[in-house]
Amino acid sequence: MAWEYVAEGVAGALTLVVNGNRELFDIALRSVKVSGIAAMLAAMIGIPIGVALGLSGFRGKALIKSMFNAMLGIPTVVMGLILYLFLAPAGPLGFLGLIYTEMGISFGQMLLILPIVVSFTASSIESVEEELKDLMLTLGANRVQAMLKTVEEAFSGIVLSVIAAFNRAIAELGIALMVGGNIFVRGGELNTRVLTTSIQMYVARGEIEFAIALGTVLLAIVFAVTALSNYLQRRWVSE
């Protein structure tokens, strides 16, 4: 009996996926869009910070790196709560109008994954062999040219950091729920329902088939991105 419950749920979910349920794919596309923007913003801000941290040797660098490393494990629900307090209409950043918007979720997820991009980028830069840095100098590179070449050598690690950040963003729930509000109006333009928030909602409603279908799509996206990351890693390592 217990297994029948699961089997029925999975069968129903597969039907929804195979039939290309409109709502299901709308939600999946929104998730990819929102987390893709978050990963892009995190890359634009985090890569320069990570490169600067990786290349420099100033006093206090270890402390800043430790701060970013510590932020890697921040619970998304706490992050969501803090962001809600700041972005709510009565909050200090309420005037930005980001609460209950797609951009609000992207902004929140960007803050969540920024430490991933910064830490991994800095580590990639630091892992470029010292002898390669000496090589650049002995071949006549000035400091700027040597820095650019170091970033080029660390490029694969930097790209992988952005991919890992995207995976973290698309799979989180706390921020999407508290900042986005899981709003859905059929045909509406202000929807903020994404995969994780809808899974949570459909489970609470007892509509297990739809929740499983959404979970399957989420897993498929995460696995596809991870497979891409593994492929790139293998290709770059073999280079």
Place this chain on the structure above:
Amino acid sequence: MIALNEISKTYGDVSALKRVNLEIHSGEIFAIIGNSGAGKTTLLKIISMLETDFSGKYMFKGLEARKNPEKVRKQVTMVFQNPVMFRASVFDNVAYGLRIRGVNGRELRERVESILESLGILSLADKNARKLSGGQRQRVAVARALVMDVDVYALDEPTANLDAENVRIIERAISDMRDDGKTIILATHNLFQAKRLADRTAYIENGEVIEVGETDRLFESPEDERTRRFVEGDHYF
């Protein structure tokens, strides 16, 4: 051309070089021999101005090197014992130094291909440099230095762990460099190589230059007992 005066270098509590005094003349092959850890690599890094934190005075062509590190680096190229490669093809590895000097187009291609051909690796031009064998990578490393056409080359154990064929090719390249009027500083623990190639040789032990002289004289009648023991092979036992 190169004058080192009372050069010392420490890493923490470890003294890597102790009051080194050396003069290296233009157009000669100058060998630095000594055991592993004697200070040969540190000395080459200082001469190449890859190591700028040292005490003493280093004059390069009348310039104080410490005040002009980039000028020195533009005229001295070092080849490392471990031939590290950029994540790129053989051609792009060899072309890197020329590109950052603004050489492009046909001139770049001709210069790179000519060097690759002289070292017998033109057929590897499009290959991934990181996938080559140790000997091939060392030849690429030598090509990458040679193509720069600088005045001084600092070679750190350029044939360590290579087979006889690769040793022969690289030694021939070193001789050709001297014939072209280049100055070569060759750190090696291979005494036969120093004897075959060097005009003058310095023996270094525990960061200290023990003896300097014409290569034949230093090997045949060393003045210092420590040099005699080293060149006679006693250090192996």
